[in-house]
Amino acid sequence: MDIDQKFFKKNGYLLKKNFINKKIIDKINKVVNEVVVKDKQKNKKKTTNGTQTYDNYHFVYNSNSSKNNEILRLNNPQNRHKIFYNLSRNKKIITIVKKLLGGSVRFHLGKLNFKLPNKKKGSEVAWHQDWAFYPHTNDDLVTVGIYLDDCTEKNGPLKIIKNSHTKKLYSHHSNENFFVGKIDTIKNKIGINNSVSITGKAGTVVFFHCRSIHGSGNNQMNSSRPLILFGYRACDAWPLINDGNTHPEVNLENYNKNIIVGKKSLKPRLTKVPTIIPLPKKKHYVSIYELQKK
Ligand SMILES: O=C(O)CCC(=O)C(=O)O
Numbered sequence: 001m002d003i004d005q006k007f008f009k010k011n012g013y014l015l016k017k018n019f020i021n022k023k024i025i026d027k028i029n030k031v032v033n034e035v036v037v038k039d040k041q042k043n044k045k046k047t048t049n050g051t052q053t054y055d056n057y058h059f060v061y062n063s064n065s066s067k068n069n070e071i072l073r074l075n076n077p078q079n080r081h082k083i084f085y086n087l088s089r090n091k092k093i094i095t096i097v098k099k100l101l102g103g104s105v106r107f108h109l110g111k112l113n114f115k116l117p118n119k120k121k122g123s124e125v126a127w128h129q130d131w132a133f134y135p136h137t138n139d140d141l142v143t144v145g146i147y148l149d150d151c152t153e154k155n156g157p158l159k160i161i162k163n164s165h166t167k168k169l170y171s172h173h174s175n176e177n178f179f180v181g182k183i184d185t186i187k188n189k190i191g192i193n194n195s196v197s198i199t200g201k202a203g204t205v206v207f208f209h210c211r212s213i214h215g216s217g218n219n220q221m222n223s224s225r226p227l228i229l230f231g232y233r234a235c236d237a238w239p240l241i242n243d244g245n246t247h248p249e250v251n252l253e254n255y256n257k258n259i260i261v262g263k264k265s266l267k268p269r270l271t272k273v274p275t276i277i278p279l280p281k282k283k284h285y286v287s288i289y290e291l292q293k294k
Pocket residue numbers: 113115125156157158214215216227229288
């Protein structure tokens with residue numbers, strides 16, 4: 001095991017400051033601006049509800065009204081523009097992901113979270129474990145966060161609770177037993193003061209385990225805090241439910257096209273991991289923001 005693997009195994013995350021070249025980040029930001037401006041010009045009716053699937057690129061807004069709504073998230077940017085696709089396959093990123101996942105890598109999902117400025121409602125993300133949203137046959141799944149802009153404590157950085165990936169899978173259900181995608185940290189006596197703030201310059205990259213508890217607060221600054229999140233899974237980690245991302249039962253060919261390192265196989269690896277099915281939901285939610293509000 002090398003030093004990165006040891007750190008990740010112990011802490012459930014790995015931080016690489018200034019990992020992606022500034023020139024690449026600048027190019028990506030240019031495309032992001034174009035995409036956002038184009039969307040604003042369209043002035044079409046915006047929806048936060050609806051039945052879009054994660055397979056397609058789409059926006060998530062902070063309001064249903066076509067006036068004054070702002071983009072909270074761009075889902076699956078890698079399906080929209082080559083520049084995001086290339087970032088999702090970036091050699092430096094994949095080399096680390098491969099090490100952390102034990103040798104094989106299949107792309108899982110992509111999103112670009114904007115975290116709106118000035119404490120605008122709808123941008124906080126409550127403490128959760130990604131694993132509660134998408135149980136698999138083993139937990140070799142990792143999320144990679146890439147900051148597109150400098151992120152300080154005041155921008156509402158991603159926060160991760162160290163070593164939580166080795167502990168239990170907490171309930172993400174409400175008292176009425178609906179899946180709400182968040183953990184009651186008070187009830188569960190989870191020490192959030194021990195969390196690590198992931199801050200850094202644009203191009204900083206964090207890798208975190210699917211069971212690591214994480215979340216983020218408000219952005220107190222005047223500009224957004226764009227963070228790209230890409231999910232990857234070991235090729236033999238098979239989904240137990242259809243989480244809306246490319247799913248083997250829906251389209252096996254597409255599912256296999258997402259293999260970045262490794263070979264096609266129909267043999268899942270089963271390990272003894274705590275799992276929960278993220279159901280029932282009160283209705284179809286398009287994003288974690290909407291789900292956690294309930
Ligand atoms: O954008 C953030 O700060 C965290 C997002 C997150 O955890 C998620 O989208 O699952």
